[in-house]
Amino acid sequence: MINKSIYIIRKISAIFFLINYVLVTYYWFVFLDLYQPKNLIMKKIYYLCALLFAANGAYAQENALECGTDYLMEEYFNKNPEAKKQHDSFNLELSRLAKSGELSRNVNSRIQQGQVYEIPIVVHVLSKGDALGTENNLNDQQIIDWIDYTNKIFDGTGDRMLNETNGGAVIPVKLVLVKIDPKGKPTNGINRIDLSGNENYVQYGINSNSNFNGLHDVEVVKEYGWESTKYYNIYVAYKSAVGAEATNGYAFFPGGSQSNDRTVMSGSASLVGQQTLAHEFGHALGVFHPHQGYVAGEGKYARDGNGQYIRDENGDYVINVTKPAVCPVNNDCTIDGDGVCDTEPILSLYDTSVNIFRCLTGRINQCTGSPYVGAEQNVMSYTYCFRNRFTPGQMDRAMAQLLRYRENLYTSPVLDNQAKDNNVSLISPSCSPTANERMGNFIIGTVNVNFNEINNWTNPYNTLENNFYKDFTKGYVLAKTTTTIPNNTSTKLNIKTSDTGYLLATKVYIDYNNDGVFSEIDELVLSKNGISRDNSVTSVDVTPPSNAVFNTPLRMRVISDLSNVNITPCGNPRFGDVEDYAVTIKDETLSTDDLKRKKVEIVTNNSTLLVNANDLISNITITDITGRLIYKGDNINKNNFYKDLNTKNQIYIVVVSLKNGTKHSQKVML
Numbered sequence: 266m267i268n269k270s271i272y273i274i275r276k277i278s279a280i281f282f283l284i285n286y287v288l289v290t291y292y293w294f295v296f297l298d299l300y301q302p303k304n305l306i307m308k309k310i311y312y313l314c315a316l317l318f319a320a321n322g323a324y325a326q327e328n329a330l331e332c333g334t335d336y337l338m339e340e341y342f343n344k345n346p347e348a349k350k351q352h353d354s355f356n357l358e359l360s361r362l363a364k365s366g367e368l369s370r371n372v373n374s375r376i377q378q379g380q381v382y383e384i385p386i387v388v389h390v391l392s393k394g395d396a397l398g399t400e401n402n403l404n405d406q407q408i409i410d411w412i413d414y415t416n417k418i419f420d421g422t423g424d425r426m427l428n429e430t431n432g433g434a435v436i437p438v439k440l441v442l443v444k445i446d447p448k449g450k451p452t453n454g455i456n457r458i459d460l461s462g463n464e465n466y467v468q469y470g471i472n473s474n475s476n477f478n479g480l481h482d483v484e485v486v487k488e489y490g491w492e493s494t495k496y497y498n499i500y501v502a503y504k505s506a507v508g509a510e511a512t513n514g515y516a517f518f519p520g521g522s523q524s525n526d527r528t529v530m531s532g533s534a535s536l537v538g539q540q541t542l543a544h545e546f547g548h549a550l551g552v553f554h555p556h557q558g559y560v561a562g563e564g565k566y567a568r569d570g571n572g573q574y575i576r577d578e579n580g581d582y583v584i585n586v587t588k589p590a591v592c593p594v595n596n597d598c599t600i601d602g603d604g605v606c607d608t609e610p611i612l613s614l615y616d617t618s619v620n621i622f623r624c625l626t627g628r629i630n631q632c633t634g635s636p637y638v639g640a641e642q643n644v645m646s647y648t649y650c651f652r653n654r655f656t657p658g659q660m661d662r663a664m665a666q667l668l669r670y671r672e673n674l675y676t677s678p679v680l681d682n683q684a685k686d687n688n689v690s691l692i693s694p695s696c697s698p699t700a701n702e703r704m705g706n707f708i709i710g711t712v713n714v715n716f717n718e719i720n721n722w723t724n725p726y727n728t729l730e731n732n733f734y735k736d737f738t739k740g741y742v743l744a745k746t747t748t749t750i751p752n753n754t755s756t757k758l759n760i761k762t763s764d765t766g767y768l769l770a771t772k773v774y775i776d777y778n779n780d781g782v783f784s785e786i787d788e789l790v791l792s793k794n795g796i797s798r799d800n801s802v803t804s805v806d807v808t809p810p811s812n813a814v815f816n817t818p819l820r821m822r823v824i825s826d827l828s829n830v831n832i833t834p835c836g837n838p839r840f841g842d843v844e845d846y847a848v849t850i851k852d853e854t855l856s857t858d859d860l861k862r863k864k865v866e867i868v869t870n871n872s873t874l875l876v877n878a879n880d881l882i883s884n885i886t887i888t889d890i891t892g893r894l895i896y897k898g899d900n901i902n903k904n905n906f907y908k909d910l911n912t913k914n915q916i917y918i919v920v921v922s923l924k925n926g927t928k929h930s931q932k933v934m935l
């Protein structure tokens with residue numbers, strides 16, 4: 266059922282009703298009987314018109330919701346069987362945990378009472394040029410109110426919502442409009458995109474499937490999406506569809522390729538009073554429809570000899586079921602259907618064999634033979650009831666998925682509302698990758714680098730971003746990608762590789778001598794093969810060698826690829842990716858007292874060189890950059906020294922030796 270269509274049809278219906286109900290009904294049906302629409306959408310509109318007009322008031326108390334997630338995910342899994350395997354395997358794990366009771370315990374032990382996980386969101390409003398404040402082009406306040414409304418569905422405080430105290434559950438997440446954009450500039454988290462010049466969009470809206478009319482959503486993501494590991498992207502189009510089906514919204518499940526991650530909404534479903542976003546974000550947390558796994562049926566509204574719709578004793582339209590819908594299998598509630606035990610199995614209540622445009626509370630659930638006990642009012646259901654609840658089982662599932670797949674979001678540095686300073690200057694590397702050799706969507710690469718202050722989540726290589734090489738040393742602002750480590754103690758380095766079904770390999774190099782080249786012999790700090798999905802974090806303690814260059818930012822290169830690939834610091838990744846970071850090694854060999862005692866200060870004043878030391882200066886040599894000796898002074902035996910070299914704009918190397926045996930050298934310009 267199409268929300269948009271219902272909206273339009275309601276209006277048409279109301280107008281007709283006002284003119285002359287009986288007369289117009291008659292002619293309307295004559296018209297409809299003559300006109301046999303061929304295409305699917307027109308057929309839907311045809312039946313909707315017929316039904317809604319005749320029913321006139323029997324239709325939904327609430328707006329209909331059809332979500333495109335099942336269609337979208339089926340298509341995605343067909344194209345990415347590895348992602349499907351991963352998805353199934355995590356569902357099996359959740360089933361095992363649910364059976365043993367560990368799921369609830371794990372979730373409850375990891376989320377503290379009252380803890381709310383903030384999700385940084387950006388809402389992209391795709392306009393076709395309508396006036397601001399209309400449902401085709403929502404204004405800022407409408408979006409802010411809609412997000413607030415959605416958060417109150419999660420925390421159970423919304424009007425008519427149930428929470429932990431009265432049979433529902435709280436999903437402890439909160440959508441937060443971000444305050445910094447990908448360039449680190451202030452934003453209100455609403456990104457306005459003018460597509461009024463895009464004919465395809467203006468005419469058809471947005472579609473998840475490039476084989477259908479409409480702007481392909483992937484093109485929008487490519488062009489306008491904000492880094493999906495740091496932001497959760499919500500796109501509001503005036504019209505959204507998955508293939509031939511118009512939808513109120515759709516979202517990707519967690520896991521798989523994060524570059525796909527997004528919710529796409531239609532504008533009319535993105536308002537206060539609409540629960541579609543809570544429903545879609547439920548999918549983004551891995552929660553399914555309670556009708557998951559049902560098989561669609563077919564039915565038509567029964568008519569008498571005069572063409573009038575027949576009603577039963579409840580006043581409901583009688584449906585001639587031509588093909589009964591089949592209930593979801595429910596032998597094992599931890600894995601069958603929606604994999605949640607406290608939501609009863611149901612049919613899609615929009616199915617043409619059951620849809621009577623009414624809330625079915627109090628009626629018999631065909632899948633249990635007993636009255637409905639709440640699934641008909643669930644946020645994740647297709648229903649004409651007010652959706653007033655999540656269940657504790659859905660909450661366990663959502664939180665398990667959040668903790669497993671969405672750490673990048675709830676720990677996202679953009680929630681700090683402050684751009685990160687990674688302003689360092691590095692020498693250029695002697696080589697950088699120029700391509701990904703296979704250009705395949707195997708979703709292989711590094712997903713997290715954690716090293717002292719560095720904690721950066723990234724997408725593994727995917728064709729959408731073609732992100733085979735990410736140089737984070739060039740003023741990146743969305744996460745800390747530079748750090749300083751001590752020279753005399755170890756620092757833990759953790760590399761997390763992507764959750765694919767393949768075995769992966771990781772190598773990390775630090776250019777300790779700062780010559781721009783990564784040496785396989787003494788600059789390789791981590792090397793591991795055969796990394797499996799279940800042990801995807803590889804750790805090493807990094808202690809810099811004594812001959813490393815100190816107090817200067819050095820390049821660190823992280824490479825992750827398929828396990829049997831011969832990784833070299835200069836080669837192109839075959840399936841995976843390469844990331845560069847900056848690491849400064851701080852010389853902490855000398856204690857503060859030592860540093861004070863052995864301090865040497867070399868300054869210049871016009872053409873005069875001044876040297877101050879905390880110990881007696883033994884000798885000083887001054888050479889120019891060609892190595893030519895300019896001055897040499899022995900047995901100085903003083904704490905300070907000055908010499909006028911009578912030159913301009915010349916570079917010299919000054920070496921000061923102290924009586925205590927330490928040497929200090931510095932480049933100066935005089």
Ligand SMILES: [Zn+2]
Nearest residue numbers: 332334544554
């Ligand atoms: Zn859905």
